[in-house]
Amino acid sequence: xxxxxxxxxxxxxxxxxxxxxxxxxxxxxxxxxxxxxxxxxxxxxxxxxxxxxxxxxxxxxxxxxxxxxxxxxxxxxxxxxxxxxxxxxxxxxxxxxxxxxxxxxxxxxxxxxxxxxxxxxxxxxxxxxxxxxxxxxxxxxxxxxxxxxxxxxxxxxxxxxxxxxxxxxxxxxxxxxxxxxxxxxxxxxxxxxxxxxxxxxxxxxxxxxxxxxxxxxxxxxxxxxxxxxxxxxxxxxxxxxxxxxxxxxxxxxxxxxxxxxxxxxxxxxxxxxxxxxxxxxxxxxxxxxxxxxxxxxxxxxxxxxxxxxxxxxxxxxxxxxxxxxxxxxxxxxxxxxxxxxxxxxxxxxxxxxxxxxxxxxxxxxxxxxxxxxxxxxxxxxxxxxxxxxxxxxxxxxxxxxxxxxxxxxxxxxxxxxxxxxxxxxxxxxxxxxxxxxxxxxxxxxxxxxxxxxxxxxxxxxxxxxxxxxxxxxxxxxxxxxxx
Ligand code: ADP
Numbered sequence: 001x002x003x004x005x006x007x008x009x010x011x012x013x014x015x016x017x018x019x020x021x022x023x024x025x026x027x028x029x030x031x032x033x034x035x036x037x038x039x040x041x042x043x044x045x046x047x048x049x050x051x052x053x054x055x056x057x058x059x060x061x062x063x064x065x066x067x068x069x070x071x072x073x074x075x076x077x078x079x080x081x082x083x084x085x086x087x088x089x090x091x092x093x094x095x096x097x098x099x100x101x102x103x104x105x106x107x108x109x110x111x112x113x114x115x116x117x118x119x120x121x122x123x124x125x126x127x128x129x130x131x132x133x134x135x136x137x138x139x140x141x142x143x144x145x146x147x148x149x150x151x152x153x154x155x156x157x158x159x160x161x162x163x164x165x166x167x168x169x170x171x172x173x174x175x176x177x178x179x180x181x182x183x184x185x186x187x188x189x190x191x192x193x194x195x196x197x198x199x200x201x202x203x204x205x206x207x208x209x210x211x212x213x214x215x216x217x218x219x220x221x222x223x224x225x226x227x228x229x230x231x232x233x234x235x236x237x238x239x240x241x242x243x244x245x246x247x248x249x250x251x252x253x254x255x256x257x258x259x260x261x262x263x264x265x266x267x268x269x270x271x272x273x274x275x276x277x278x279x280x281x282x283x284x285x286x287x288x289x290x291x292x293x294x295x296x297x298x299x300x301x302x303x304x305x306x307x308x309x310x311x312x313x314x315x316x317x318x319x320x321x322x323x324x325x326x327x328x329x330x331x332x333x334x335x336x337x338x339x340x341x342x343x344x345x346x347x348x349x350x351x352x353x354x355x356x357x358x359x360x361x362x363x364x365x366x367x368x369x370x371x372x373x374x375x376x377x378x379x380x381x382x383x384x385x386x387x388x389x390x391x392x393x394x395x396x397x398x399x400x401x402x403x404x405x406x407x408x409x410x411x412x413x414x415x416x417x418x419x420x421x422x423x424x425x426x427x428x429x430x431x432x433x434x435x436x437x438x439x440x441x442x443x444x445x446x447x448x449x450x451x452x453x454x455x456x457x458x459x460x461x462x463x464x465x466x467x468x469x470x471x472x473x474x475x476x477x478x479x480x481x482x483x
Contacts, residue, residue, distance in 0.1 A: 013169050013198060018084040018315045019306065021347035025081075027172050029197030032204045035164075038193050039135060039208035042162035045190035046134045050160035054111050057158050058104045060187045065100045067181040068093075074177035079146055082171035084302070084312045084348060088267055092146040099154050102433065103455060107158040110455050123469030130459040132160035137209030139202045139224065141216045142170035142315050143270040143371075146178075149194065152213035152236070155455035162191040166205050170316050172196035207231050211458070213449075214238070215272075217369075218394075218442050225445065236446035236457065238439060240369040241272050241397025244390035245426055246412055247288060248383070249281040250404025256280075257291035259402060263426025265299065265353045265373035268312055270319070272443075273398050273420075273427040276370050278377040279386050285379040289338065289357055292375065296339035296353035303346050311373055313348035320349035323372035326365040327354065330376065335359045340373070367393055387415045396440025400426040417441060420450075 015025040030038065049057065068075065072093060080089040111130060118124035136156040140149040145167055153163045167175055175196050182189050195201065199220070206212055206227045213236045214224045221239040228235035245263070247256045264275040280288045300309035314320040320343045327341055340354030351372055359366055359376040366376055380386040390399060399418040403409035406423050413421035420437040422428040429437060429450070436451030438444070447457035 010197075013172075015170070015172060016317060017081065017348070018313050018317070019081075019348045021317055021345075021349070025173055027175075027196060029169070029201045030195050035195065035197075035201065035204050036208060038195065039164055039205075042164055042191055042193055043135050046132075046160075046162040049157075049162060049187075049191045050132055054108050054158065054160075056187075057160070058107065060185060061100050061104055061154070061157065064181065064185045064188050065097055067184040068097060068178075070184075071177050071181040075146070075174055075181070078173040078177055079171075082142075082145055082173045083315050084306075085267065086306070088144075089146075092144055095147050096150050096154075099150065099433070103155050103158050106452070107155075107455060110452055111159070111459075118465075123467060125466045125468055127464045127466070129462040129464055130159075130456075131462050132156075132459055133210040134162060135209045136161045136163045136458060137205045137212045138163060138165040139205065139212065139214045139216065140165065140167050142168040143267070143272075145171040145174055148215045151215075152449060152454075153192070156213075156458045157188075157192060159455050159458035161458050163193075164205060164209060165192075165194045166202050167194065167196045169196060169198040169201075203227060206233075209233065212236065221444070234446060236449065237444045238272065238449060239397070239442060239444045240371075240395060241274075241443050242276050242367065242369055242393050242395040243273060243398050243400065243418070243427070244277040244279060244416075245275045245400040245402060246380075246386045246390055247278065247280045247284070248386075248401070248403040248408060248412070249283045250408060251281075251284065251402045252404070253284050253287050254291060256402045257288055257295055259400075259424075259426050260375065261292060261295045261299070261353065263400065263422075264375045265296075265311060266427070268314060268351070269373040270315060270371050271427065271430060273430045274371075275400060275426050276374070276376075277366055277390070278375055279380050279389050280377060281386070282379045282381055285377075289355070289377055292377065293338040293355045296355050296375070299353045301344070301350045301352055303344070303348075303350055311350065311352065313346075313350045314372070317349055319371055320351065323351060323370055323374060326363075326368065326370055326372075327356070327374065330356055330359055330363040330365045333360065333363050335363060335365070335376070361389075361392055369395070383412060387412060391415075391417045394442045397443035398422070398427070398429050398437075402426075419443065 012026045012028045014023040017024045115127040215238045218239045221237045301311045302309040338355040340352040344350045354374045356376040398420040400422040401409040409423040420429040436448035
């Protein structure tokens with residue numbers, strides 16, 4: 001949807017239920033004109049929000065937190081339908097409330113403007129003014145619809161920006177109860193809007209905002225980055241991963257197998273930071289594979305009983321086809337399936353935890369993002385080989401090392417081309433937020449969303465340079481002074 005697109009009324013988007021596979025929900029995305037009006041309204045309200053100060057913004061977000069609590073049952077219920085997960089829906093809700101608390105605690109300190117004196121010219125004093133981007137656009141994916149809509153929006157709001165969020169068209173149900181909670185806090189409703197839509201709504205949003213936070217695939221991330229370049233605005237991109245885990249000879253095999261299983265198959269593997277490649281030292285390989293396979297076979301799916309089992313269906317049905325095709329490609333090239341391996345179609349599509357061995361880097365399952373509960377396992381001979389294998393490929397989101405000691409693990413972690421490495425665990429970047437991290441290689445671009453930069457990247461720095469002495473006079477630059 002470009003500026004040249006005629007303003008036809010947008011068609012309703014039908015949404016499948018991930019559990020039944022049936023279309024059972026629909027919504028109408030905003031037209032380009034309506035989105036433009038929303039952006040204009042947010043932009044007009046932002047200066048007052050910025051100037052009201054951080055204590056006011058904290059007070060408003062605290063009231064929003066209370067409103068979210070009042071609507072918890074409806075938000076979590078809708079999110080559980082969007083994602084076909086109940087426990088994780090509660091987790092997303094709790095994590096979003098936790099993010100409000102954490103950023104409200106940290107923001108006053110992060111917004112304190114530094115000042116100092118010039119080393120070169122001591123009569124010049126300086127002060128930094130922090131100038132928030134007026135309007136931040138957030139484009140979020142379907143795998144963690146609530147968390148990934150607000151992981152960037154909350155610090156941006158506290159920084160003094162207005163925010164326009166476009167959640168994924170695959171998981172829009174949570175937005176209606178969420179909007180009610182926003183509307184109950186009028187000061188917030190003036191500077192925060194949430195409008196689900198498909199790719200064209202995302203594309204229409206980009207020219208309307210001053211910075212884009214995007215979480216999604218590399219393919220779409222590239223399109224978004226190109227559109228941002230044309231609009232001459234920054235793009236903060238959090239894209240896919242193909243996270244490796246290295247299990248060393250000294251690791252506790254039982255614990256390693258349990259950890260790899262959890263960090264690979266949790267949320268049906270539909271997390272960017274899921275482990276997707278397993279490299280195990282040859283001395284423990286046979287034992288590890290046996291334990292991993294046994295544990296994988298013991299995991300239950302949430303079918304037929306939605307209230308039991310650890311593995312839900314694929315949220316986006318077509319992802320099941322992608323994963324099944326990767327397994328077929330691997331098997332055609334010589335891999336063996338030791339557990340799982342077959343997508344089960346019960347309307348929605350489930351895949352039990354899948355263990356693959358005899359895999360190589362010629363197989364898609366070792367190079368392409370899987371986004372499913374699949375654990376391809378390869379053995380290695382020495383640490384150099386493990387590091388080389390783990391650093392293979394185009395992604396550099398995160399990684400893990402499981403070793404007999406943290407010291408041994410850290411020595412390996414320091415050699416990995418990834419923005420975050422979990423030691424003696426996996427996928428820890430999904431649960432802790434204090435430590436800054438970048439995305440390496442094709443996994444992303446732009447400032448860290450973790451740690452202090454998660455807020456400060458929304459502030460442009462203006463230098464206020466104050467002459468306290470006599471300004472230099474032009475005659476001080478007369479060439480004759482050298483004579
Ligand atoms: P996934 O959600 O599977 O990671 P995408 O990367 O395609 O898939 O989508 C992430 C988000 O980007 C979604 O909100 C989607 O609607 C949006 N999107 C898709 N195409 C575009 C586009 N051309 N411009 C902006 N946003 C887009």
